[in-house]
Amino acid sequence: MTASTSTLSSDTTVVRNGFRTSWEDPPLECSAANLAPFSLPQEVLVYEPDPGDVVCQFTNGDRERKIHVNIELEDAEKASLKDLQKEAKRTGKVFYPSITVMATRYLSRARGDVKKAIKLMEATQAWRSSYFGAGPVTDAQVLEDLKLGIVYFTGRDKSLRPAIIVRPMRIPSQWYKDKCIDRFIRILIFCMEYMLRYMLLPGRVENLNLIVDLKGLGITQVPIAALTDVYKVMSHHYVGRAYRFYIVNMGGVLSYLASPVKSLMTDRQRQKICIVDKVADLRQDFALHHLEEDLGGSKPPVTSFFPFPVQAGPFEAGCAKGPDACAFPNAHRCLSEEAAQGHLWDTKKNRKDNLAVSYSEEAYDIFVGCNYAVPSCCPVPQRIRDAQEAEEAARRAAEIACEAPAVGSEAKLCQGEGREASASASTGLSDRDDLQVLGPVDPTADKAISGRTELGQADLQGPGALQSLYVDPGDVPEEGSSDSEASVVPRPRPWICAQASDFNRASAELDSTSMTPFGRSIWCCRC
Numbered sequence: 001m002t003a004s005t006s007t008l009s010s011d012t013t014v015v016r017n018g019f020r021t022s023w024e025d026p027p028l029e030c031s032a033a034n035l036a037p038f039s040l041p042q043e044v045l046v047y048e049p050d051p052g053d054v055v056c057q058f059t060n061g062d063r064e065r066k067i068h069v070n071i072e073l074e075d076a077e078k079a080s081l082k083d084l085q086k087e088a089k090r091t092g093k094v095f096y097p098s099i100t101v102m103a104t105r106y107l108s109r110a111r112g113d114v115k116k117a118i119k120l121m122e123a124t125q126a127w128r129s130s131y132f133g134a135g136p137v138t139d140a141q142v143l144e145d146l147k148l149g150i151v152y153f154t155g156r157d158k159s160l161r162p163a164i165i166v167r168p169m170r171i172p173s174q175w176y177k178d179k180c181i182d183r184f185i186r187i188l189i190f191c192m193e194y195m196l197r198y199m200l201l202p203g204r205v206e207n208l209n210l211i212v213d214l215k216g217l218g219i220t221q222v223p224i225a226a227l228t229d230v231y232k233v234m235s236h237h238y239v240g241r242a243y244r245f246y247i248v249n250m251g252g253v254l255s256y257l258a259s260p261v262k263s264l265m266t267d268r269q270r271q272k273i274c275i276v277d278k279v280a281d282l283r284q285d286f287a288l289h290h291l292e293e294d295l296g297g298s299k300p301p302v303t304s305f306f307p308f309p310v311q312a313g314p315f316e317a318g319c320a321k322g323p324d325a326c327a328f329p330n331a332h333r334c335l336s337e338e339a340a341q342g343h344l345w346d347t348k349k350n351r352k353d354n355l356a357v358s359y360s361e362e363a364y365d366i367f368v369g370c371n372y373a374v375p376s377c378c379p380v381p382q383r384i385r386d387a388q389e390a391e392e393a394a395r396r397a398a399e400i401a402c403e404a405p406a407v408g409s410e411a412k413l414c415q416g417e418g419r420e421a422s423a424s425a426s427t428g429l430s431d432r433d434d435l436q437v438l439g440p441v442d443p444t445a446d447k448a449i450s451g452r453t454e455l456g457q458a459d460l461q462g463p464g465a466l467q468s469l470y471v472d473p474g475d476v477p478e479e480g481s482s483d484s485e486a487s488v489v490p491r492p493r494p495w496i497c498a499q500a501s502d503f504n505r506a507s508a509e510l511d512s513t514s515m516t517p518f519g520r521s522i523w524c525c526r527c
Contacts, residue, residue, distance in 0.1 A: 017100040017344040018085035024096040027128070028193040029138040036153075036307040037329035039198040042370045043313050044160050045331060047204045053159050062268055066243065068104045069342035070203030070355060078347060080107050084114050093118065099125050101341055105240035124237045131189070139306070142190045146306040148172070151187045153195070153308040154211075154299070155290025158317040161243055162199050162310070163209045163290065164191055166230065168223045169216045181226050188230060192238050194308075198332040202342025203355070207243035210234075211282070211295065215249035248276045248295065287319035298322070328370045334363035352376075 014021050054067040065077070073081065084103055088095070099121050110116035131137075146152065150170045155163050166188075175181055200206055210230075214222065234242050276282060279296035289311055291297025298320065302309050312327030338358040345354050356377035364381050367374045380388075 016097050017103060018081070018346070019088050019100040019103070020094045021097050021100060022094045024098060024128075025132045026136045027098075027132045028190070028197055029136040030194060031139055034139045034307045035198060035330075035332065036310050038310050038312050038327065039194075039308070040201070040332035040335065041156070041160070041313050041315075042328045042331045042366075042372075043315065044201045044205050045334070045367065045370065046372055047160050047201075049159065049204060056271060058268060058271065064268060064271075065104065065108055066240070067203060067206050068240065069101055069206070069344055070357065071345065072351070072354065073104065073345045077104060077107075078345065080104075080112055080114070081344065082347075084117055087114050087118060091118070093122070095121060095125055096128060098128070098341065101344060102239055103344060109239050120236075120239070124239070127237050137186060137190045137193060139190070142187050143306065145183055145187050146190075149302065149305045150184060151191055152302070152305040153191065153199070153310050154292065154302065155286065155310055156313075156315055157209055157285045157290075158287070158315055160205045160315055161207050161209055162195055162205075163211055163286070164195075165292075165295075166210055166212045168212070168214065168226060171223060171226065176223075181223075181229070184226055185229055185233060188233060192233075192241070197337070197340050198335070200340065201335070202339070202357070207241055209244045209246065209285075210242060211246045211248060213249050213295070214247065214251070215294070218251060242272060244271070245273045246276050246282065247273065248279050248282070250275065283318045285317055287313075287315050287317065287321075289319075289322045290315070328366070331366055331370070334359050334366040336360040 049067055054065070054071070056064045056066060058064075065073075081104055084107060087093075102124075103117070103121070106117040106120045107114070109120060148170050149167060151164060151166050153162055154165050157163060171181075171184060175183060195208060199208075212227070279294070282291055282296045286297065288296075288298040290299070292299045292301055294301065299311075311323040312329075313324055314321060336358050339360070342357075343354075357375065359375070359378045361379055361381065363378045364374055364384065367378060
């Protein structure tokens with residue numbers, strides 16, 4: 001079985017995120033067997049990012065939004081987005097859905113310049129049209145190259161952002177000789193598309209970290225061209241996705257050259273590019289089992305790189321407990337394509353609709369399996385809807401059975417087997433042992449009578465009408481006991497009905513699993 005992304009619409013008149021959209025070729029194809037069980041850990045489903053993870057504040061006063069979709073924007077951002085939408089409409093621009101959902105990211109990159117943001121969107125559209133026009137990037141295409149361990153996912157940081165490892169030292173020298181470094185970029189693009197589809201949740205986790213390991217590379221061996229291509233792809237076509245670049249294991253000469261470069265960086269650049277002096281410093285952002293030993297963690301060196309060797313939580317920085325053996329796997333299945341892509345805030349919609357996630361049909365069972373509250377926007381499986389409808393039908397039938405209209409001067413009560421006991425509205429019930437009880441019912445009802453079962457005028461209103469009957473749930477007096485010293489014995493599945501010609505129309509036969517408003521079963525039979 002193959003899992004592949006598809007377009008959300010083939011109709012160019014469809015408006016998404018305030019922009020006209022066109023058909024988009026599927027960018028990714030990956031077999032279900034190659035989807036890592038913890039591509040999306042269960043913690044992501046209920047994760048609430050810190051304000052600093054939503055919008056980064058820098059010491060120089062600059063700020064940058066990191067979480068863009070399924071979240072309310074600031075008033076200035078809403079106004080800027082509206083201007084961008086108007087400009088696109090005025091100039092007749094039509095974009096892919098994946099481009100429109102990144103609109104605020106382009107605005108951030110363009111520092112609010114609407115026309116520049118449009119150009120950036122067009123550039124990425126042209127790139128995606130060219131790169132994926134001949135077909136999606138598939139796991140079959142990159143499988144052999146992934147085995148080299150040049151690029152792979154290994155875990156997540158303390159804010160649940162995926163971490164991708166880049167080890168340029170493992171790029172075969174033959175690739176340079178044959179000038180086929182594009183194979184390296186193809187691996188990276190496959191990883192990025194995989195992440196967008198299976199590893200992120202809009203509004204909660206939308207970014208990743210890159211850990212670039214330069215171990216074993218001298219100053220003349222650093223693949224400047226390859227790393228430059230990585231930066232271009234990430235910064236131009238996956239705008240705003242990189243949270244941080246960690247550069248580790250730099251040699252002495254490289255470290256010496258890096259010092260003056262760091263002093264020239266802006267606060268925003270320093271936040272994104274972190275030159276790590278000691279790999280142990282990564283523990284400040286990662287749990288140990290999400291890092292390999294040579295990167296300061298406790299994870300043995302990875303030798304099998306695909307399916308991606310990502311592990312379950314916990315994710316707290318410095319945590320040394322190891323992965324949770326009871327973690328719920330395959331939580332990524334709760335994400336439909338639309339849910340994985342998300343949507344921008346729409347001022348024409350209410351808050352509930354703006355925050356809603358288009359979960360898949362499997363999401364309900366996943367939330368229940370994780371022991372999480374099921375979101376109201378989560379589709380309810382058909383079997384659950386059927387059970388709810390049956391429950392409601394049972395409740396209504398029980399109400400009809402207990403509120404039948406008056407049919408005569410006396411009501412006949414009988415056991416399911418046919419034994420009868422008569423009850424008068426004034427004298428109550430004398431032959432109690434011939435009564436089978438309607439129950440279990442609400443144990444807190446006002447008319448529950450402990451140790452004795454009887455009917456009074458309040459229970460039989462009108463000539464022979466059976467209005468209601470409340471008794472101890474499932475209990476009836478033991479045979480041979482007196483009224484004053486009645487002991488009770490449980491009788492499973494007690495039944496009650498009224499023998500009256502008109503009441504038969506109102507009585508109902510309920511299944512033993514039917515639930516009342518009190519969460520208990522009601523039993524009755526058709527006479």
